[in-house]
Amino acid sequence: MKALELFAGGGGLAMALSQTGFETAHVVEWDRWACDTLSRNKALLKCRHQGPIQPTDIRSINFHGFEGKVDIVTGGPPCQPFSLGGKHQAYDDRRDMFPQAIRALRETKPKAFMFENVKGLTRASFQFYLEYIQLQLAYPAIEKRDNEDWTDHRRRLEQHHTANHETDLEYRVIPRLVNAADYGVPQRRERLIIVGIRADLNLEWHFPVATHSIEALVNDQWNGTYWERHGINPRTQLLEMPFVRAALKRPELIPLQPWKTTRDAICDLQQVAFSTLPNHEYRAGAKSYPGHTGSDLDLPSKTLKAGVHGVPGGENMFVKDDGTVRYFTAREAARIQSFPDNYVFEGAWSEAMRQIGNAVPVDLAAVVTRQLFHDLSSVTV
Numbered sequence: 001m002k003a004l005e006l007f008a009g010g011g012g013l014a015m016a017l018s019q020t021g022f023e024t025a026h027v028v029e030w031d032r033w034a035c036d037t038l039s040r041n042k043a044l045l046k047c048r049h050q051g052p053i054q055p056t057d058i059r060s061i062n063f064h065g066f067e068g069k070v071d072i073v074t075g076g077p078p079c080q081p082f083s084l085g086g087k088h089q090a091y092d093d094r095r096d097m098f099p100q101a102i103r104a105l106r107e108t109k110p111k112a113f114m115f116e117n118v119k120g121l122t123r124a125s126f127q128f129y130l131e132y133i134q135l136q137l138a139y140p141a142i143e144k145r146d147n148e149d150w151t152d153h154r155r156r157l158e159q160h161h162t163a164n165h166e167t168d169l170e171y172r173v174i175p176r177l178v179n180a181a182d183y184g185v186p187q188r189r190e191r192l193i194i195v196g197i198r199a200d201l202n203l204e205w206h207f208p209v210a211t212h213s214i215e216a217l218v219n220d221q222w223n224g225t226y227w228e229r230h231g232i233n234p235r236t237q238l239l240e241m242p243f244v245r246a247a248l249k250r251p252e253l254i255p256l257q258p259w260k261t262t263r264d265a266i267c268d269l270q271q272v273a274f275s276t277l278p279n280h281e282y283r284a285g286a287k288s289y290p291g292h293t294g295s296d297l298d299l300p301s302k303t304l305k306a307g308v309h310g311v312p313g314g315e316n317m318f319v320k321d322d323g324t325v326r327y328f329t330a331r332e333a334a335r336i337q338s339f340p341d342n343y344v345f346e347g348a349w350s351e352a353m354r355q356i357g358n359a360v361p362v363d364l365a366a367v368v369t370r371q372l373f374h375d376l377s378s379v380t381v
Contacts, residue, residue, distance in 0.1 A: 001376060002048075004066055004108060006058060006075030006101055009034050010345060010355030011045060012337060013074050013116065016365030018046040021373040025070050030055050034355055036346035044343060058100045063107035070108055071376060074369075076116040076360055077101050098133050099144075105196075106140040109169055111376055112197050113137070114368055116360045119190040122177055128154070134173050135161060137196050141169040171196035174207055178364070181300040182210035184257065185361040186265035187336050189303045193368060201379050208367045210256065217258035218247045221298070230263060232321075238298055262318055263297040266332045278344045279330035279352055286317045286327045294318045294325045301336050304328075306357030316353060330356060338363035 002025040005014045009031070014024050024047040029035050038045065038053045047053075077097040098115075105113055115137075121130055132150060135157035136142075142160060144153040160167070173196045180189040197203050218239070220226040227234045238244060247253075274282040288294060292314030295301035302315045317327045328336065330345055330352035338361050345352035 001071040001373065002069060004028075004063075004070040004073045004104065004110070006073065006104060007077050007097060008038055008053075009076060010359045011038050011041060011343070012339070012359030012362050013076065013114075013365045013369075014038070014045045014047065015041075015339060015343065015362045016360070016369050017072075017074065018044065019362070019366050020370040021377075022046070022072065022369065023048055025049070026066065027053050028056055028058050028061060028075075029053065030057055033347040033351050037344070037355060040344050040346055044340070058097065058104075063104045066108045068109075071111045072369075072372065073101075073104055073108060073110045073113045074115070075101060076358075098136070102133075102136045102140050105137070105171070106143070106169065110198070111201060111379060112195070112372055113171070114196075114365075114372065115194045116365070117192045117194075119177060119192060121192050130175075132157070134175060134194070137194065138171050138173045139167055139169070140171070141167055170199040172199055172205075174205070176207045178210075180361045180364040181214070181259045182212055183208070183364045183367045184212050184260055185300070185336075185338055185363050186260035186262055187301045187303065187361065188299075189361060189364075191360070191364070193364075195368065195372070203375055203379060205371070205375050208371050211367070212259050213253040213256040214244070214247045214259050215250050215253035216256045217261070217299075218244055219254045220258045222248070226258070226261075226298070230267065235298060238296070259300050261298050262295050262301045262336065265301075265335045266318075266328075267297075269329070269332055269335065274329065277331050277341060279334060280332070281329055281349060283327040283329065283349050286325045288314075288317075288319075288325045292317075297321070304333055304336055304353075304357045306354040316357070328353075333357070337361050 001022050003017045003022045004026050005024050006028045008014055008027045008029040017024055024045055027038055027047060027049045029038060032055050035053045035055050101115060132154040135154060139157055139160060142157055173194060175192060175194045177190060177192050180187050197205050224234060274280055294314060294317040296319060305315045317325045319325055330349055333353055333356045334343065337356050337359050345355055
């Protein structure tokens with residue numbers, strides 16, 4: 001089955017698609033360095049994009065040529081309009097690309113879609129706009145009219161939805177706020193994932209259930225299994241952290257797999273000489289200060305970030321066993337985002353970290369795309 005990947009960035013979602021059976025027919029991305037990274041990894045991504053992937057403004061693309069040729073449309077529309085660290089302008093932000101993602105659905109009519117965005121989109125102040133996005137995703141053929149305010153368009157969509165009128169193109173939309181750590185990613189990263197299945201397929205689909213839990217990790221650390229696996233002495237002070245102690249009160253979640261920790265993800269890389277692997281270069285200058293304390297090795301990492309004004313120090317470094325801090329190498333950060341070691345990022349450390357910090361965690365996306373691939377494979381339409 002074929003995918004159309006929008007706002008591809010460094011390729012996290014595209015990598016997940018390739019791992020779960022999809023081929024990427026075409027990629028849309030505007031950032032030059034991200035395009036270089038995508039081109040470098042085309043074979044790994046099972047990408048059939050003709051020629052090098054060039055920076056392209058999605059607003060210039062006519063997607064009608066892909067109708068009937070792609071089964072799924074995926075992507076991560078720019079998150080700055082909704083990010084907790086941004087200006088929170090949403091529909092007043094010219095970087096809001098959800099209208100273009102919806103246009104791609106309208107023009108390609110895929111069997112399914114999957115879009116990812118930041119947790120900030122779920123905050124109360126964006127409630128009406130998120131509902132508006134979901135209504136547009138459900139009925140992409142009902143276009144916003146020229147000079148029509150978005151609130152009036154939303155009202156028309158609500159009327160159509162409640163009247164239960166049939167449309168030529170309709171999707172069953174399932175939004176879900178998830179923590180990547182609950183799906184085996186060694187990172188506490190909360191993201192909104194929106195999945196849609198074309199209504200005429202009559203496909204029964206549900207969001208994959210969580211496979212990992214902090215309760216299982218705490219149980220492993222409490223009984224010593226975790227420390228034995230890593231060959232280190234137990235850190236009893238870790239068990240005094242409030243949210244860790246709270247996990248001990250939820251024993252019903254212990255049967256799940258343990259959250260993967262930063263140590264689980266990168267411990268072997270700490271024994272590898274710098275520059276012997278792609279993107280594994282030492283970065284000096286890491287410092288710890290209030291609010292920038294780095295990730296604990298024995299918990300999933302903090303959310304890797306890609307700030308507009310440079311990469312924040314606290315989220316992109318970790319605390320070593322001797323108590324000092326060090327920046328993640330880009331290779332280590334890629335492990336945190338569950339990219340394979342042969343996936344190479346183009347650009348200097350700061351540029352590679354920006355791409356990695358913006359990416360969809362590969363293993364999180366793969367959980368969703370694997371189930372989509374399985375269920376869509378049964379569709380004969």
